[in-house]
Amino acid sequence: MAGYGPTPIEFWFDFASPYAYLAAQTIEETGARLGRRIHWRPFLIGVAFKTTGMAPLNQVPLRGDYARHDVARLARRLGVPYREPVAQAQLSLPTSRAFYWLERVAPALAPAFARAALDAIFGAGADLSRPEGVAAVVAQVGGDAAVVSAALADPAVKEALRAATDEALARGVFGSPFMIVDGEPFWGSDRLPLLEEWVRSGGW
Amino acid sequence: MAGYGPTPIEFWFDFASPYAYLAAQTIEETGARLGRRIHWRPFLIGVAFKTTGMAPLNQVPLRGDYARHDVARLARRLGVPYREPVAQAQLSLPTSRAFYWLERVAPALAPAFARAALDAIFGAGADLSRPEGVAAVVAQVGGDAAVVSAALADPAVKEALRAATDEALARGVFGSPFMIVDGEPFWGSDRLPLLEEWVRSGGW
Structure with missing residues (x-):
């Protein structure tokens, strides 16, 4: 998005990522404190995994157990609910496509949709692998739920997600x-305080 | 180590880990603020990698580039020097053995050795894959450098490192x-503030 003023904070994430859910709870406040807009950029991290050889957290022995414990305690610290996601491997594609569809037809709704979708997935246990699940969140933020199924199959929407995922990889986004x-890159929800310090101090 | 008072903070690390170097700069201060002793526990992370399928940071595409950038900026933030380690893949074994030897013969020197060894590796660019390199650090902290070569070959010392590495894996230490x-487990140098908050608040 073109515009004057300071550059936004790019927020790259996969909708199936519990740490994205945690970051989403506070990132808009971080941006507001810094006078920076948040540019929500969902992408498909599975494509990055093919390049890095990394694997989904919950498939890595020991690290998966740690991540489950860690996400649950960080959610308690933030005072937000946390559930294991439903259909975790299948939810990113339709949810991300719905985001990029909204960004085309009703851009003001897209960030609200992203936040609401993460809350639905990880807070309420909604199944966003199903078009009906996605449509319910679209309706919740004031979008046209009736056309969601058609939108998810729109070639231009599919291409927008593909382009975002390609851009993520080209920019070095691997998590x-x-x-x-x-x-300046920052990986992980626990790096938001450091990002804030970086911007305020002008970097080290 | 038996004793009264609060339990120590276990600090598991591999001597080849740049993030261990960063954590080592401040962890004793964290412990002092919390009234907790730091129990320095070097181990061989390569053994954990065999279980988790994870790989050394610098061997992972994209993530390796990020880590190099990240470590350098965090060192600048702390105001400490940072160099790429010499003989990174070969330094953990002799340095860890020297630590466990000191822990047996002069336990008060072992933590000082660990800190000085990390500073030598990542601050001064010393080659700690060589017994002479290790011996120089032993001498620096007041140990008997003349017997280091023999100590590194001592079966009891080798066994102490093997046992520590086995214990790390059994405890779920994967990084x-x-x-x-x-x-309560905390992975990563950037989690020290969270660890401190956890101990102060009694957890979430």
């Missing part, structure tokens, strides 16, 4: 969430 | 650094 501000 | 306090 979720992954923030970039003024060209 | 470096990895802190455990009152049974």
Whole structure:
């Protein structure tokens, strides 16, 4: 998005990422404190995994157990609910497509949709692998739920997600969430305080 | 180590880990603020990698580039020097053995050795894959450098490192650094503030 003023904070994430859910709870407040807009950029991290050889957290022995424990305690710390996601491997594609469809037809709704979708997945246990699940969240943020199924099959929407995923990889984004501000990369929800310090101090 | 008072903060790390070097800069201060002793526990993370399928940071595409950038900026933030380690893949074994030897013969020197060894590796670019390199650090902290070569070949010392590495894996330690306090695990140098908050608040 073109515009004057400071560059936004790019917020790259996969909708199936519990750490993206955690970051989404506070990132808009971080942006507001810094006078920076948040540019929500969902992508398909599975494509990055093919490049890095990394694997979904919950498929890595020991690290998967740690991540489950860690996400649950960080959710308690934030005072938000946390559930294991339903149909985790299948939800990113339709949810991301719905985001990029909204970004085309009703751009003001897209960030609200992203936040609401993460809350539905990880807070309420909704099944966003199903078009009806996605449509319910679209309706919740004021979008046209009746056309969601058609939108998810729209070639231009599919292409927008493909392009975002390609861009993520080209920018060096290999994890979720992954923030970039003024060209500086920060991987992980626990790096938001450091990102804030970086912007305020002008970097180290 | 038996004793009264609060349980220590276990500080598990591999001597080849740049994030362990970063954590080592401040962890004793964290412990002092919390009234907790730091129990330095070097181990061989390569053994954990065999279980998790994870790989050394610098061998993972994209993530390796990020880690190099990240470590360098975090070192600048702390105001400490940072160099790419010499003979990174070969330094953990002799350095860890020297630590466990000191822990047997002069336990008060072992933590000082660990900190000085990490500073030598990542701050000064010393080659700690060589017994002479290790001996120089032993001498620096007041140990008997003349017997280091013999100590590194001592079966009891080798066994102490093997046991520590087995214990790390049994405790679920899969990365470096990895802190455990009152049974609560924290992975990564960037989690020290969260560990401190956890101990102060009694957890979430």
